[in-house]
Amino acid sequence: MNNSPIAVFDSGLGGLSVVRHLRQLLPSENLVYFGDTARVPYGIKSRPTVAQFALELAGFTMQFDPKLIVAACNTASALALDELERELPVPVIGVVNPGALAAVRLAHQESIAVIGTEATINSGSYVRAIRTISPEQNVESQPCPLFVPLVEEGRACDDPIVQLTVATYLEPLKQRDVRVVVLGCTHYPLLRDAIAAYLGSDVHIVDSGRETSLAVREHLARNGSLSSHNVPGSMSCFVSDNPQRFRRIGSRFLDEPIDDVELVEPERYVNVARLPSALR
Ligand code: DGL
Numbered sequence: 001m002n003n004s005p006i007a008v009f010d011s012g013l014g015g016l017s018v019v020r021h022l023r024q025l026l027p028s029e030n031l032v033y034f035g036d037t038a039r040v041p042y043g044i045k046s047r048p049t050v051a052q053f054a055l056e057l058a059g060f061t062m063q064f065d066p067k068l069i070v071a072a073c074n075t076a077s078a079l080a081l082d083e084l085e086r087e088l089p090v091p092v093i094g095v096v097n098p099g100a101l102a103a104v105r106l107a108h109q110e111s112i113a114v115i116g117t118e119a120t121i122n123s124g125s126y127v128r129a130i131r132t133i134s135p136e137q138n139v140e141s142q143p144c145p146l147f148v149p150l151v152e153e154g155r156a157c158d159d160p161i162v163q164l165t166v167a168t169y170l171e172p173l174k175q176r177d178v179r180v181v182v183l184g185c186t187h188y189p190l191l192r193d194a195i196a197a198y199l200g201s202d203v204h205i206v207d208s209g210r211e212t213s214l215a216v217r218e219h220l221a222r223n224g225s226l227s228s229h230n231v232p233g234s235m236s237c238f239v240s241d242n243p244q245r246f247r248r249i250g251s252r253f254l255d256e257p258i259d260d261v262e263l264v265e266p267e268r269y270v271n272v273a274r275l276p277s278a279l280r
Pocket residue numbers: 010011012014015040041042043044072073074075076117120148184185186187
């Protein structure tokens with residue numbers, strides 16, 4: 001048993017779509033969330049920048065003595081998981097490998113498509129993760145950069161702009177007859193109904209955030225590190241900018257109201273050497 005919190009970080013508020021599953025699957029765990037709302041989006045940034053930012057966010061969470069860190073951001077997981085695993089003194093679980101594993105299980109050798117930010121797709125991380133599990137697997141990839149602003153703007157799945165955007169990005173995947181689509185971005189689960197309606201009921205949809213939450217539960221159970229509490233776990237949120245917007249928009253991702261949000265000044269996380277060799 002281990003009653004330390006699980007730390008979760010993301011480029012902004014999207015990681016709350018992962019926290020939503022963690023809260024459902026692990027209701028008695030305490031959670032600490034750090035969203036980099038001052039520097040979002042990560043999905044158009046380069047690997048060195050995303051890796052530096054990810055290390056800073058994870059480094060900030062170390063003050064809470066987490067038993068595990070979840071890189072909820074697909075872009076950070078795709079571009080920086082190796083650095084995070086190397087530099088952090090606690091286990092780090094990213095969203096790419098759990099999503100890839102679920103996709104391979106569902107595909108039965110038929111085609112898989114991965115959708116995500118430009119940086120996630122260009123990194124090739126999902127394709128590598130899938131082919132590590134299933135070397136002959138056919139994998140298509142499609143960046144869908146407009147999905148993030150549409151979701152943050154609160155556009156619903158039946159909004160004509162959403163439907164046109166979904167059709168524009170996913171038409172090539174439909175042509176290629178994919179059987180599994182991996183939602184490789186924190187925001188895309190909020191468009192799930194529009195994506196499913198466009199692709200049809202034969203296509204399985206993998207939510208990397210949910211698969212990651214299952215992987216976290218399995219990891220903690222395997223290591224005897226689940227919380228011993230049988231009361232609902234706490235949740236503390238930290239953001240690098242605009243806590244009001246985080247509270248307002250984030251509650252749609254989390255599917256519950258957000259009460260406890262603290263603004264963190266840059267001197268508390270930027271270039272702070274809390275990790276052995278990173279950030280120097
Ligand atoms: N959290 C990011 C991801 O999952 C999406 C938003 C961003 O570009 O930072 O890739």
